[in-house]
Amino acid sequence: MKNLQEHRLLRELYHYKALGYSYFSDIKKPVIAIEQELDLPDSLEALELMCQQCSLCDLSKSRKNVVFGEGNPDAEIMFIGEGPGAVEDETGRPFIGKSGELLTKIIETTLEMKREDVYIANIVKCRPPLNRVPSKEEAQKCLPFLIKQIELVKPKIIITLGATSYQYLSGDYESAISKIRGEMIQFSRALLMPTFHPSFLLRNPSAKKYVFMDMKKVKAML
Ligand code: SF4
Numbered sequence: 001m002k003n004l005q006e007h008r009l010l011r012e013l014y015h016y017k018a019l020g021y022s023y024f025s026d027i028k029k030p031v032i033a034i035e036q037e038l039d040l041p042d043s044l045e046a047l048e049l050m051c052q053q054c055s056l057c058d059l060s061k062s063r064k065n066v067v068f069g070e071g072n073p074d075a076e077i078m079f080i081g082e083g084p085g086a087v088e089d090e091t092g093r094p095f096i097g098k099s100g101e102l103l104t105k106i107i108e109t110t111l112e113m114k115r116e117d118v119y120i121a122n123i124v125k126c127r128p129p130l131n132r133v134p135s136k137e138e139a140q141k142c143l144p145f146l147i148k149q150i151e152l153v154k155p156k157i158i159i160t161l162g163a164t165s166y167q168y169l170s171g172d173y174e175s176a177i178s179k180i181r182g183e184m185i186q187f188s189r190a191l192l193m194p195t196f197h198p199s200f201l202l203r204n205p206s207a208k209k210y211v212f213m214d215m216k217k218v219k220a221m222l
Pocket residue numbers: 051054055056057058059060066124125126138141142
């Protein structure tokens with residue numbers, strides 16, 4: 001059975017390669033999440049409940065709401081950001097502020113999908129104070145929840161938004177986001193594509209064209 005699945009996966013990869021896409025063979029280093037063993041439930045609802053009560057890292061002390069993630073539980077595409085900001089902390093929903101508006105626009109205009117059709121989550125589920133980058137330790141504590149979410153949603157393509165999200169999920173701290181964006185990388189049973197974070201695009205509108213190119217590539221692969 002395993003051989004058959006691997007064969008299908010390989011065939012799919014050759015197909016995409018023939019279409020002109022470039023690939024990195026696989027994530028080179030294990031994601032840091034694997035270092036932590038938690039007994040996690042096999043449903044998104046139960047997992048969310050667990051996260052709501054989580055105090056595994058210090059971010060639990062300053063959060064107003066846990067931002068678990070939302071969207072289609074059977075989504076083909078999963079977006080992963082860095083962590084909740086102020087508006088997300090207030091509402092308990094991911095990508096709701098200005099960055100979220102832009103992400104929604106990107107989903108609607110380039111993927112021609114509704115926001116509800118995709119799944120959106122973050123590396124850490126609680127807001128880092130003053131919107132600082134989550135520490136490696138915080139990401140390490142929180143990533144098992146995200147990995148389980150990925151396992152349950154089973155997306156075909158995971159799109160990491162920004163350098164932090166890509167680095168913590170992939171374990172690749174060496175590739176610059178400007179170089180690696182738009183590449184398709186095998187990530188367990190999904191493909192992972194890093195691209196720029198919407199907040200970066202708000203500060204650098206000229207970079208939007210690269211994200212649009214990346215999304216066109218994603219759309220062609222669905
Ligand atoms: S960020 Fe993650 S690990 Fe830390 S308290 Fe929140 S849910 Fe728990």
